[in-house]
Amino acid sequence: MIESTTIAVAMSGGVDSSTVAAMLAHEGDAVVGLTLQLWDQTRLAGKHGIPDAPKAGRCCSLDDVYDARRVAEHLGIPYYVVNQQERFEQDVVRPFVAEYLAGRTPIPCSLCNNHLKFDQLLKTAQSIGAERIATGHYAVNEYDAVRGRWILKRPADLAKDQTYFLFGLTQEQLAHTLFPLGRMTKPEVREVARQRGLALSEKPDSQEICFIPGGDYKQFLTAYLEEQGRQLPETAGELVASGGEVLGQHEGIFNFTIGQRKGLGVSSPTPLYVLQIDPASHRVTVGADEELATRSLRARRLNWISIPELTAPMRVRIKIRHRHEPAWATMEPTGADEVVATFDEPQRAVTPGQSAVFYDGDEVVGGGWIV
Amino acid sequence: MKRVYMDANATTPLLPEVFEAMRPYWMERFGNASSIHLDGQQAHTAVDRARATLAEFFNCHDAEVIFNSGGTEGDNTAIFGLLRPGDHFVTTSIEHSAILAAAERMALHGVETTFVAPQPSGLIDPAEIQRALRPETRLISVMLANNETGVLQPVEEIGRIAREAGVFFHIDGVQGAGKVPLDVRRFGCHLFSISAHKMHGPKGVGALFVRRGMPVESLLVGGSHERRRRAGTENVPGIVGLAKAAELAMLSLEDGTIDRVATLRNRLEAGILQLSGTGVNGALPIVCHPERAQRVEGPAFSFSSDIPVLRVANTTNIWFDHLEGEALVIALDLKGVAVSGGSACHSGATEPSHVLMAMGLDKTRARASLRFSLLKTATEADVDFVLKVVPEAVEHLRAISPVAAGTAG
Numbered sequence: 029m030i031e032s033t034t035i036a037v038a039m040s041g042g043v044d045s046s047t048v049a050a051m052l053a054h055e056g057d058a059v060v061g062l063t064l065q066l067w068d069q070t071r072l073a074g075k076h077g078i079p080d081a082p083k084a085g086r087c088c089s090l091d092d093v094y095d096a097r098r099v100a101e102h103l104g105i106p107y108y109v110v111n112q113q114e115r116f117e118q119d120v121v122r123p124f125v126a127e128y129l130a131g132r133t134p135i136p137c138s139l140c141n142n143h144l145k146f147d148q149l150l151k152t153a154q155s156i157g158a159e160r161i162a163t164g165h166y167a168v169n170e171y172d173a174v175r176g177r178w179i180l181k182r183p184a185d186l187a188k189d190q191t192y193f194l195f196g197l198t199q200e201q202l203a204h205t206l207f208p209l210g211r212m213t214k215p216e217v218r219e220v221a222r223q224r225g226l227a228l229s230e231k232p233d234s235q236e237i238c239f240i241p242g243g244d245y246k247q248f249l250t251a252y253l254e255e256q257g258r259q260l261p262e263t264a265g266e267l268v269a270s271g272g273e274v275l276g277q278h279e280g281i282f283n284f285t286i287g288q289r290k291g292l293g294v295s296s297p298t299p300l301y302v303l304q305i306d307p308a309s310h311r312v313t314v315g316a317d318e319e320l321a322t323r324s325l326r327a328r329r330l331n332w333i334s335i336p337e338l339t340a341p342m343r344v345r346i347k348i349r350h351r352h353e354p355a356w357a358t359m360e361p362t363g364a365d366e367v368v369a370t371f372d373e374p375q376r377a378v379t380p381g382q383s384a385v386f387y388d389g390d391e392v393v394g395g396g397w398i399v
Numbered sequence: 400m401k402r403v404y405m406d407a408n409a410t411t412p413l414l415p416e417v418f419e420a421m422r423p424y425w426m427e428r429f430g431n432a433s434s435i436h437l438d439g440q441q442a443h444t445a446v447d448r449a450r451a452t453l454a455e456f457f458n459c460h461d462a463e464v465i466f467n468s469g470g471t472e473g474d475n476t477a478i479f480g481l482l483r484p485g486d487h488f489v490t491t492s493i494e495h496s497a498i499l500a501a502a503e504r505m506a507l508h509g510v511e512t513t514f515v516a517p518q519p520s521g522l523i524d525p526a527e528i529q530r531a532l533r534p535e536t537r538l539i540s541v542m543l544a545n546n547e548t549g550v551l552q553p554v555e556e557i558g559r560i561a562r563e564a565g566v567f568f569h570i571d572g573v574q575g576a577g578k579v580p581l582d583v584r585r586f587g588c589h590l591f592s593i594s595a596h597k598m599h600g601p602k603g604v605g606a607l608f609v610r611r612g613m614p615v616e617s618l619l620v621g622g623s624h625e626r627r628r629r630a631g632t633e634n635v636p637g638i639v640g641l642a643k644a645a646e647l648a649m650l651s652l653e654d655g656t657i658d659r660v661a662t663l664r665n666r667l668e669a670g671i672l673q674l675s676g677t678g679v680n681g682a683l684p685i686v687c688h689p690e691r692a693q694r695v696e697g698p699a700f701s702f703s704s705d706i707p708v709l710r711v712a713n714t715t716n717i718w719f720d721h722l723e724g725e726a727l728v729i730a731l732d733l734k735g736v737a738v739s740g741g742s743a744c745h746s747g748a749t750e751p752s753h754v755l756m757a758m759g760l761d762k763t764r765a766r767a768s769l770r771f772s773l774l775k776t777a778t779e780a781d782v783d784f785v786l787k788v789v790p791e792a793v794e795h796l797r798a799i800s801p802v803a804a805g806t807a808g
Contacts, residue, residue, distance in 0.1 A: 060733065065748035093746045108729045111748035154799045155726035156733055 034058040035206065036153035037162045038145070039099065039107070041092030043231050044164030046099040047217050048208050050224035052162060053103045060158055061100040061107035063093055064148060066116040066140070067239040075251040095228050102225065110152050112144065119143040121239060121252070128249060129261060131307030132381030133285045135193070135350075136237055142196030142331070150204055160204050165190045168210035168390075169202045172334075178202035180333050180392040185213040192350050195385045195395025196331045246282050265310025267294055270303060270319050281305050284312050287320055287377030301377075321374035327384045327396030328366045334391045338367060344386040344393055346371070348378055354387050367396065402735040403781045407597075407713055408546050408574060408772035409739055413640065414599045420643035421601065424636035432633045433622065442635045449642030456645040457591060457608045458582040465625045466638050469605035470573035471497040472618065473592025476607055476629075477540060477569035478502065480615035484509030486537040491515045491523050491552075492757040493545055495571055496742075499753075519759050520708045521550035521681035529560050538567045543575030543586075547754040547770055548681025549714025551579065558587020567613070573597055573605075577648035577775070578657065578711040583608050590615070595637065599775060600644030604637030651775055660773055661712035663782050667771060668715040670786040674793055676720030680755055680768055681710060713773040718760070722796040724767040725749045730792045731769075736785055739770045 037049040039061040053059045069090070093109060100107030120140045127134035149161045166188040168181040178199050182189050197205070209217055221229035240248045250260050263280040275294045278284070283291065288302045292314060301320050304313040325348065332338065338361045345354035346369055359369035369384065378398060385395035404412075413421075424445060430438030432446045446466070453464045467473055474497035482488055482505055490498055492514040502512040513531040517523050523541060532539075539561050544551050554570055561568035569590040572581065577598030583591050591608040595601050609615055609628065621630030651657050671677060719727065724740040728749070731738055741749040751765035760768070771785070 063746075065746050090746060097747070106733060108732075109747040110725055110729075111750065113748075151799075152723075152726055152729070155723065155796050156730045157795070 034060060034156075034158040035160050035162050036060045036062050036149065036156070036158040038149050038164070039063050039096040040164070040234075041095035041099075041228075042164065042234060043221050043226070043228055044166075044209055044217060046096070046164075046226050046228060047221045047224070048162050048164045048206075049099060049105065050103055050226055051208055051220060052206075053105055054224060059103070059105045060153075060156065061096065061103075061105055062149065062152060063096050063107075063109045064112045064116075064145065065093070065109050066112055066144075067121070068113060069239075069241065072248070072251040072255065073241070075254070095231070099226060099228070102227075110148075112148055115144055115148065116140070116239075125249060125252060127381050128245065128282060129307075131281050131305040133379050134381045135383060136239070137193045138196060138383050141193050146197060146201045146205065150201060153204075160206055162206035162208055164209055165194060165207050166209055166214075167191045167194055167207045169205060169207055171203070175334070177334060177336070181210075182387070182390045182392075183207075183210045183212075188214050191387075191392050192347050192383070192385050192395075195333070195383060195392055197333065198331070199333075202333070249282060263307075263310045265312065267292065267312050267314060270313055270315035275314065278312055281307060281310055281312060286379040317376070320376045322371075322376075322378040323374050324368055324370045325375075325378045325384055326362070326366065326368050326399050328399050330365055330367065330394055330396035332394035334388065334393050338394070342386075342388075342393070344369070344388055347385045347387065348375060348398065349382050354385075359386060365396075400735050401784060402737065403784050404737045405771045405773055405777075405781070405785060406737045406739050407774045408549075408770065410596045410602065411599045411774055413601060414644065414647055414776075416647060417600055417640050417643045421636040421640040424639050428635075430635075432635060433624065442633070445635055445639050446633050449638045452642040452646050453606050456576075456581060456649060457606075458584055459608050460611065462626070463608055463611055465607045465609055465628050466633060466641070467605050467607055467625075467629050468603055468634075469596070470495065470571065470592050470594035473573075473590075473594075473605055473607040474498050474540070474569075474571055475501050476615060476618050477538065477590045477592065478505060479618055481538050481567055481569075481613075482508075482510045483537075485535060486510050487533045487535045488512040488538050488540070489515065489528060489531045489536055489566075490540045491517065491542070493517050493521070493523070493547075493754040494540065494542055495546060495573065498540055498542075498571060517550075517754075517758050521545060521548040521754070521758050522708050523552050523557075525553050525556035525560055528557050529564075532560075532564050532566065536564065536566050538569060540569040540571065542571040542573075543581075544578060544711045544714075545681070545754060546574045547752050548716045548758075549574070549710040549772070550681045551575065551709040551711060554586045554588065561589075562587055575711065577644070577651070578713060580649075580652055583610075589613055595641035595644055598644050598648050601637050601640040604634050604641050606641060656775055657712045660775060660777060663777050663779065664713055664715055664771075664773055667773070667782045667785060668717070670782070671715075671717055671771075671789055674719070674790055678718050680716040680718055680758065680760065681708075681714075713775075713777075714770065715772075716755070716768055716770045718764050718768040719793055720764075720767065722767055722793060724769055727767075727769060727792060727796055730796065731788060734788045734792060736788050739772075740768065741766065 035052055035057050037059055039045045049061055097107055120136050124134050124136045153161045166183040166185055167190055168183055170179055172179050182191050218229050236243045253260055266274050267276045267278045268274050284302045284305055286302055289299055292300055300314040303315045303319055341358050341360040343358055346357045347354040355375050356372040357369040359367045362368045380398050382398050383395050384398050386393040428441045430442035432442040450461045450464045454461045478501040488510055515527045515531055541552050541557050558568055568588045570588045572591045573594045576593040589610045594605040617628050619630040624630055728740040741752045751762050755765040755768055
């Protein structure tokens with residue numbers, strides 16, 4: 029009979045989640061390994077230049093499921109693959125495609141964490157009698173009795189900090205989730221993996237978006253839309269300078285993201301960067317590096333973690349993309365489910381579709397989607 | 400922890416007698432059946448004896464039995480060995496993937512296939528097979544019993560249709576062998592595949608009945624084994640195990656064992672159906688009464704030939720409203736009950752059963768359906784245990800996730 033203290037570990041086949049499973053099993057917890065099968069890596073393989081045989085390091089590549097299963101066998105814990113392909117397509121892939129078609133640059137990982145992964149893992153865990161889940165994310169969560177809230181904090185290994193992708197976690201989710209790696213560094217994790225005899229202790233980290241083999245967004249969009257009987261909409265248009273002067277033509281807005289320098293197709297004595305993408309007119313505005321800098325951002329679809337709600341201006345540091353050093357700003361509520369933040373120093377390439385995550389020291393205050 | 404295995408349609412354990420029969424053929428009598436010497440002759444004798452047993456099992460001549468690696472090979476041999484560019488092939492949409500994928504492969508070689516869909520009861524209407532025939536149809540392949548629902552198909556009717564049309568007829572007998580009496584003459588088939596491990600024999604061995612004079616090309620070429628119809632050194636221990644399993648299967652059909660399994664299955668089914676929001680896939684009326692479960696004749700189903708919907712003794716496929724079947728399978732496994740829900744895709748995740756989908760179930764219900772398939776050795780205590788665990792698990796799942804059925808991914 030499964031104990032209510034059972035912990036379901038989300039296993040991706042990588043070092044981090046495998047080590048979590050090994051640590052919990054070693055400590056004597058009842059552990060069940062789960063892998064969410066999110067995307068069939070063979071589905072679009074071979075179409076429009078998408079590689080035929082995806083490498084390891086993406087969600088649900090067969091190699092990763094194989095690795096996760098081997099770890100579970102090694103640890104002697106039950107292991108199951110749970111099919112969430114339809115939900116992933118509906119909650120992550122389709123919104124991702126829609127955002128992209130609207131000229132924004134979405135982050136599917138946050139979409140997945142916010143709308144699928146934690147919700148589904150907890151649901152499946154509770155279905156099978158496990159009260160809590162554990163993941164290999166680098167983040168710290170703890171209960172603050174004074175505030176009566178679950179707090180999400182940056183991890184010990186700031187280079188591996190994944191709190192940016194976790195801003196959407198609800199209090200309920202934080203209360204039932206363990207992040208056992210939060211106070212460890214990556215080298216320590218690899219060392220534990222070695223000690224526990226995990227064969228994959230040297231497996232490289234995955235970096236790419238899991239369902240886009242090769243990391244070529246446009247290739248993916250083309251192949252996916254074609255499979256759906258659709259085509260990449262015609263979005264060719266003008267490439268204009270920030271003053272309005274037409275510099276040339278481009279072949280489609282999907283070729284651009286804010287801050288992009290390469291592949292603009294125009295020459296200029298000084299480097300040019302994409303400043304703005306207008307999905308309606310298909311106009312792409314380019315300009316100098318300095319022009320990329322923005323003083324403020326507006327974010328919606330907010331989630332608050334360390335506070336119940338934002339009711340007054342608050343000093344925070346804001347991270348506007350994964351590899352961004354959080355920058356000081358003052359944010360204030362400007363409507364239902366909307367904040368505007370003003371940076372102390374202008375920030376480069378504030379990109380609609382990415383998320384803005386607000387920090388107070390090491391704590392995640394909350395976050396939202398940049399509009 | 401007590402474990403009850405109710406996934407016999409996936410595979411079965413060896414019966415002790417089968418294991419004992421195989422034992423000498425690993426080390427003492429290890430010879431190659433093609434060798435001249437005594438060691439070879441011992442192996443040859445064992446294979447000959449096994450062939451005679453299989454001939455009795457199928458009701459055919461010894462020379463019509465080919466030993467192979469199992470159901471997939473038998474199914475593939477029928478299709479790849481008979482069909483040529485320009486031929487037309489008739490099968491059903493509820494076949495095993497060994498048939499469906501082979502048909503897909505043949506599409507690349509100029510063979511068109513018609514997939515006949517089942518009735519909502521899971522039964523293939525022979526009239527639909529008849530309608531699918533074309534002048535260039537060369538082969539019909541229909542399973543004897545469906546792996547998911549246990550529904551027995553009207554193979555005799557289809558055999559008659561094949562004979563009248565002058566078309567070859569293959570039966571995938573994997574899920575029927577050991578559960579119902581076989582008679583390839585009565586079935587009117589030209590080929591009939593079975594697999595040992597579905598009937599308490601070893602994995603990796605099976606047999607194919609090929610009616611004498613059939614122009615079936617061998618999949619494997621090499622030595623002159625199996626009268627040049629299947630190259631490769633005979634798997635002697637496996638073949639001996641298969642024959643023992645076939646012998647015991649014939650006995651089970653006569654000594655009341657299978658009837659006992661049917662009674663257990665009926666009790667299990669009736670017990671689970673006590674839960675609200677449940678029903679049986681693969682028979683009408685949907686709610687089966689124990690005494691009628693084996694032979695359910697729904698008034699809604701009257702074919703021209705008036706064929707009742709029959710099921711093999713060991714299988715019941717049950718849908719559960721308002722829960723995720725995949726979670727239920729995992730929860731039951733952790734509580735010691737092994738059952739199946741849908742088919743495993745390459746990663747091990749579950750896909751909704753193509754059989755249930757073909758029967759017209761929507762995806763949500765197909766996902767929330769579980770197959771219980773009993774071993775020949777199932778006991779009253781097994782059924783008691785499952786009837787204790789399943790309602791608990793179902794109620795737990797429904798309690799924590801009351802709307803899950805509507806949102807299941």
